[in-house]
Each structure stands twice: as structure tokens, then as C-alpha cells.
Amino acid sequence: MCGIVGAVAQRDITPILLEGLRRLEYRGYDSAGVAVLTSAQQLLRVRAVGKVAELEKALQATPAVGHLGIAHTRWATHGKPAEHNAHPHLSAGLAVVHNGIIENHAPLRKKLIDLGYVFTSETDTEVVAHLLAHHYSQSQDMLGAFRATLNDIHGAYALAVIHESEPNTLYCSRMGSPLVIGEGSGERYLASDPLALLQVTDRFRYLEEGDYARISLDSCDVWDRDEQQVDRPITRYEHAAHSLDKGEYRHFMLKEIFEQPQAIRDTIAGTLGDDHVLTAILGPDAETRLVDIANIHIVACGTSYHAGLVARYWIEAQAGIPCQVEVASEYRYRTVVVPKDTLLITISQSGETADTLAALRYAKDQGYLATLAICNVAGSSLVREADWRLLTHAGPEIGVASTKAFTTQLVALLWLTTALAQARGQQEFVARNVNALRGLPAMIEQVLTLEPAITELAQRFANKHHALFLGRGTHYPIAMEGALKLKEISYIHAEAYAAGELKHGPLALVDDDMPVVSVAPSDSLLEKLKSNLEEVRARGGQLINFACETIEPTSDSSIQTISLPWVEDCISPVLYTLPLQLLSYHVALVKGTDVDKPRNLAKSVTVE
Numbered sequence: 001m002c003g004i005v006g007a008v009a010q011r012d013i014t015p016i017l018l019e020g021l022r023r024l025e026y027r028g029y030d031s032a033g034v035a036v037l038t039s040a041q042q043l044l045r046v047r048a049v050g051k052v053a054e055l056e057k058a059l060q061a062t063p064a065v066g067h068l069g070i071a072h073t074r075w076a077t078h079g080k081p082a083e084h085n086a087h088p089h090l091s092a093g094l095a096v097v098h099n100g101i102i103e104n105h106a107p108l109r110k111k112l113i114d115l116g117y118v119f120t121s122e123t124d125t126e127v128v129a130h131l132l133a134h135h136y137s138q139s140q141d142m143l144g145a146f147r148a149t150l151n152d153i154h155g156a157y158a159l160a161v162i163h164e165s166e167p168n169t170l171y172c173s174r175m176g177s178p179l180v181i182g183e184g185s186g187e188r189y190l191a192s193d194p195l196a197l198l199q200v201t202d203r204f205r206y207l208e209e210g211d212y213a214r215i216s217l218d219s220c221d222v223w224d225r226d227e228q229q230v231d232r233p234i235t236r237y238e239h240a241a242h243s244l245d246k247g248e249y250r251h252f253m254l255k256e257i258f259e260q261p262q263a264i265r266d267t268i269a270g271t272l273g274d275d276h277v278l279t280a281i282l283g284p285d286a287e288t289r290l291v292d293i294a295n296i297h298i299v300a301c302g303t304s305y306h307a308g309l310v311a312r313y314w315i316e317a318q319a320g321i322p323c324q325v326e327v328a329s330e331y332r333y334r335t336v337v338v339p340k341d342t343l344l345i346t347i348s349q350s351g352e353t354a355d356t357l358a359a360l361r362y363a364k365d366q367g368y369l370a371t372l373a374i375c376n377v378a379g380s381s382l383v384r385e386a387d388w389r390l391l392t393h394a395g396p397e398i399g400v401a402s403t404k405a406f407t408t409q410l411v412a413l414l415w416l417t418t419a420l421a422q423a424r425g426q427q428e429f430v431a432r433n434v435n436a437l438r439g440l441p442a443m444i445e446q447v448l449t450l451e452p453a454i455t456e457l458a459q460r461f462a463n464k465h466h467a468l469f470l471g472r473g474t475h476y477p478i479a480m481e482g483a484l485k486l487k488e489i490s491y492i493h494a495e496a497y498a499a500g501e502l503k504h505g506p507l508a509l510v511d512d513d514m515p516v517v518s519v520a521p522s523d524s525l526l527e528k529l530k531s532n533l534e535e536v537r538a539r540g541g542q543l544i545n546f547a548c549e550t551i552e553p554t555s556d557s558s559i560q561t562i563s564l565p566w567v568e569d570c571i572s573p574v575l576y577t578l579p580l581q582l583l584s585y586h587v588a589l590v591k592g593t594d595v596d597k598p599r600n601l602a603k604s605v606t607v608e
């Protein structure tokens, strides 16, 4: 999705802006632009459709050098991807970049046209530029004009503005879209994601909803939505030490798949006692209230939703607590019935997904016992707004298709299940989960050695257009995640079914052109799954079986089996995720798609 970078310094800031945009590329975008205030105190704007590299080329033709500037990567919402729609948008000596959607842009546009403003784009953002210019023309006071503009607009936004009359000042605001202020030595920056600024600083001020700020070389003033000046403390970015390069790997996705043992080690570090979990990490209030939880609602999007679906099986089976799971885009718009003492859990890699954040805010008025965010980004909006938090420590995830974020979410959810079981005296599960979690990173290392066999298998998908994924129990959501991965990055249409549903429809699709991937660990449902697989075989389906090594291999050439080591049931969903990630990665390689930045998708979906 869209990205914002801004900087004020005593040196040329264009390289900082460009590097910032490069670091935001992973989020998905279709055009990019930059506006810099030159030494002649004039705004110079350069924009280009396509990759940041295209913008760099355009900047070679028209060099932009200055000490103040803003830059943007756009993901089209209002108006097609085209240079005239790319940000920044200009009006009367000012430049604006914007993430989000201005919902009342249509009446504002009409009003501004009546006032004589000429629009050169179809974007909602250009309304902000002209509106701000209009207010400034009345008062000659930028801060007042910015405030008045914010009062006029409705919707979701992160905004950054510069004006020719103030060569050392950035203005910015956030409402529904993330924005941070970076503190350098003698210079300041802003960005929609701290990752853009780790090149220059690891110290950030996180703006709260409705905040607006005036940032210069020697000061940083922030006001809240009630126009009260507030102090937003500087915090250090936790993942600053993580490398943001691909290193020896061809793609970020592959690097992130192989980082999973370490990401899981980091996520469980400090959370496990001898044969129990350390619940104090949720905070003292949470520790005492775990025992009160009578119901759980889990809300999330995409891959994070699949993590929630696995957790429902665990929570109900081990802690005996009723649990329901829902996608955030549905939950936020319906009337929810919240039984007494219900915990709301939101799961998100980024902590900025618009629907998940809106769901959390909606939940706050629904009478929940408490809200808990499971998240990979410590300073994110979701983490700051939830009552309790459980951080995953996957490190920055750059590939659009989520991998290590998902498995660390599963680990956090298994930890939570264990804490709930512990609070309810279900000791039989506690020690077993703790042991299994301890051994998990090493098991994952073992499973990753299957890569060569999976690479070979991927060739079978080269000419396929459809695939089915089957699983049962906790492995049904894993099959869903496998299908999602395959469609996201290889563009092969893939669907997942609970294997027992096969004969209620999807079996009609099975023929020798349909690969059927089954997730078949050695658990209590294995025999049932085997019967379902027979149904596929009898119809000539091409079976690809990810099975436990304890299962007798078959000599049938229509079945290709990849064997995984035996593990405890509780961690099996984590382990079986890995070969499915590797499969989709290698199929995407065969297909020649853009693995890290698949078409039409964004890493962090910060608008509805």
C-alpha cells in the first residue's frame, strides 16, 4: 500500500527519501514521486509510474537537491495508476502526500472548483492540497491552515506537507493510517513505516490517532485531536539490528522461510519456565484475569486469520474455552453478541491492517473483558490500543506472502493456549506444550532440508491452473494457508477443503489435471483422511501427500509423498506449514512470477 517518507536536514535529503521509498517497495505500489524545496526556495516535483527505479531515472534527468522534502509510493484507489495521479500533489506553493482515503472528497472538490481551483488528477488527495492552499490564502498561517484542513476532511489519512514559505518545516498528521517521526542527530524525518527510516535512525515518536505535528530541525511539536500540545516520547525500534537485505537468498520470501527457526526461538525466549509458561509477560493485570476468561473471540485478516483458525482447535481442546474466529472486515460491520467475560484477540503481523484495527476499536464498546493484540510490530497502532499484548519476534517481514510471521503467530497462540490451560489447571497439556515448543526450532531446521525434494515436486505444477488442498482438524486451516500461499505468488487458483467435505462438491473437479495436496500428519484423524484420499485416487487425481514418516509409503505412482518427522500433535500445524511455503515458492519460481511483490497485492493493507 502507499508509503510516505519526509525529511528536513542540513544536507541534501533526496538520497534519504529515495532509500526510504526503496525500503517501502515491499508494501506494493504502482507509482512514486518526490517533492523537494530547492535552494531557490521553489518546489521541484518529480513523479513516475512503475518502480522506484523509474523515479530514480526521472531524477537523473531532473535532479532535485534540497534540505526539505517529501516522497510517496502510491497504490491506486481514486484514479488509475498514472503520472498525473501520483503524489505529491501541489497547490500554490505547497506539496502534499497522503495515505488513506478522504471520504468527503467529492463535496470538497466541488466547493474548491467553485472557488476557482483547477484539478489535475482524479485523486482524493489533491483536494487536501487545494483546501490547505485555500485556508493558507486566508490566514498566511500554515499551522492554522493545516488545522483547519484537518477539521474539514473525513476519512483515513496519514498526511505530510511542505510549503515554500517555511524551508525548514514538515507538517504531518495521522488518522487511521500509521505515521512516525524519526529523530536523527540535527535532522528529523517522518514515514508511514519505521523500516523506511532505519537507514538514518532507530529512534521514533509514534503519533496517536488524530495527532498533528510541526517538525523542524530544532523542534518537534505535536498536538492531539483536541488541539492540546502533547509529548509523544521517543522509543527505540526493536528490530533495528535485523538485516533488511536478501543476503545470500534469491528472494526475501525464501530468506524469511529459512529464518523461521530463529524467529521462533526469539518468540519463545523468556516465555517458558521449566514445565510451565510465564504469564507475567502479558502484564500483571492479565495474569490474574486469565482465569476469568469464559469465552474468546479472535479477529484478523488474511494469513493472520488462518493462525486464529488453528488456535480455535487448541483453545477449545486444551483450555475448554469456547472460541470463535472471524475475518475483521465482516466482524466490524455486524452486531456481535459478546457473552460475559469474553476476551477479544486481534492477530496481525503489521498491527496496521485497517479492518483489524477498526475491529479492535469497534470491540472497545462491546463490553469485552479485555482486548489482546498478537502482533509483530511493537510500536504499531494495534499494540498501542489493545489492553494486553503478546509480541511475536519474527523481525521485519518484507515478502508480501507472510511466512515467518504466520508460524510465530502460531507459536504465540500455542503459548496463550498453554497459559489458559495452566490457569484452568489442565496440567496434562502444559508440560507437553512447553516441551514441544522448546524442540520446535530444531524440528523446523530438519523439515527445511526437504527443500530439494519439494523443488522437484514443484515442476508438476508448471502447467496447472487449479489445485485442491485438503486437511482435517488443525491441519484444515494449514491447508487453507497452503492454498492462499500458492494463489498469492504463483497465481494458480487453489482452494482448501476440510477433507470430509470433499464428496459434497469439490470431488466433481478431480481429474488427472488437478493436483490435490493433502496435509496428513499421523494424528487421530489420519484414517479418516486416508479414505478421503482414496476417493481422489479413484478419480485419477494427482495426489501430493505431506505425511508423517511413520505412515507406510505407497508404491502407487499417482501419489507423491513427502515425509515429515513425527511430532507432538500440538506443534504439527507449525511444522506442516513449512513444506507448503516451500512448495508455493518453488512453483512461483517455475511460473516466473514476482515472488516478493505479487501482482495486485500489498504487504500492509492500511485502507479498507
Ligand code: G6P
Residues within 6 Å of the ligand: 301, 302, 303, 304, 347, 348, 349, 350, 351, 352, 353, 356, 400, 401, 402, 601, 602, 603, 604, 605
Ligand atoms: C495483507 C498481506 C497478508 C496478510 C494480511 C493481514 O493481505 O498481504 O500477507 O496476512 O494483509 O495483514 P496483518 O499485517 O494484519 O497480519
